[in-house]
Amino acid sequence: MTRIAAAFILVIGVAAGAAALGQDFFGGRREPLHDLGNNQPYDGKLTFVRLKYTMAYFGRREPPWAHDYPTSDTHVMKIINELTLVRPRMDGSNILALDDPELCKYPIAYMSEPGFWSMDEEEVKGLRAYLSKGGFIMFDDFRGRDWDNLQDQMRLVFPQGQWVELDGSHPIFHSFFEIDDPHSMTPPYGGLPPAFYAMFENNDRNGRVMAIANVNNDIGEYWEFSDTGYAPVDLSNEAYKFGVNYFIYAMTH
Numbered sequence: 036m037t038r039i040a041a042a043f044i045l046v047i048g049v050a051a052g053a054a055a056l057g058q059d060f061f062g063g064r065r066e067p068l069h070d071l072g073n074n075q076p077y078d079g080k081l082t083f084v085r086l087k088y089t090m091a092y093f094g095r096r097e098p099p100w101a102h103d104y105p106t107s108d109t110h111v112m113k114i115i116n117e118l119t120l121v122r123p124r125m126d127g128s129n130i131l132a133l134d135d136p137e138l139c140k141y142p143i144a145y146m147s148e149p150g151f152w153s154m155d156e157e158e159v160k161g162l163r164a165y166l167s168k169g170g171f172i173m174f175d176d177f178r179g180r181d182w183d184n185l186q187d188q189m190r191l192v193f194p195q196g197q198w199v200e201l202d203g204s205h206p207i208f209h210s211f212f213e214i215d216d217p218h219s220m221t222p223p224y225g226g227l228p229p230a231f232y233a234m235f236e237n238n239d240r241n242g243r244v245m246a247i248a249n250v251n252n253d254i255g256e257y258w259e260f261s262d263t264g265y266a267p268v269d270l271s272n273e274a275y276k277f278g279v280n281y282f283i284y285a286m287t288h
Contacts, residue, residue: 074129077140081121081282083108083128084138086146086172090153099148102176104128107258108145111278118279119211121286134161138170143285145173147255149248150181152188163192166236166245171285174246176253178225185248189234198232198248199240207233207244210284212276220252220273223266227251243288247281254278 085108087100097104108128115123131138134157138144146152166172174185189196201207208214217231230250236243257266257274
């Protein structure tokens, strides 16, 4: 069986296993955020780490950084567990602030909706230390002017840092699945063309990617709703391919 065929089958399996979560789309389906901050102690396993940030009042049931939590986190870990030799933690994700010393124990972190993101001085120092020591961050679920804020915040971390648009030739798109044309990924909504930007360590375009930004896209939305029938299976699978590739790349570079 090919990896792609296995991924197609697995999405169906994830759907069956998660059916008990109830149904909704853009409201109502997400579980209550009763377990925020109930992190499991570090045990060496690959763990989905979701980054939280503070902000003013936001009129939704969950803060922007928690968008798609916790279902998207556990879904993508199940995919990684089934398709790779990695044996991640699959019973939930850890939620950490940028200035939490625990963050440096985990090689990969995910941030949702960075258009709302802002940092104080300690958080800037924390993120700089994390990325400089080998950490990798995924920015997801944003579009339009959100990209401006993301660039502004990262400028505080690395004033000389440069964002470079990636095409299908970059190794991150071939670390597990072969994604020859990442721009063919269809966003779940928004109507804007997707793009993928990376920030490299020491601005060396042949070096390690420290951060990747899914501009005008939201692959976490596909992860969360892959069990609902909202989107065609092939689109959910494409989103999982990006996630698996990001994790495998970050663990091997």
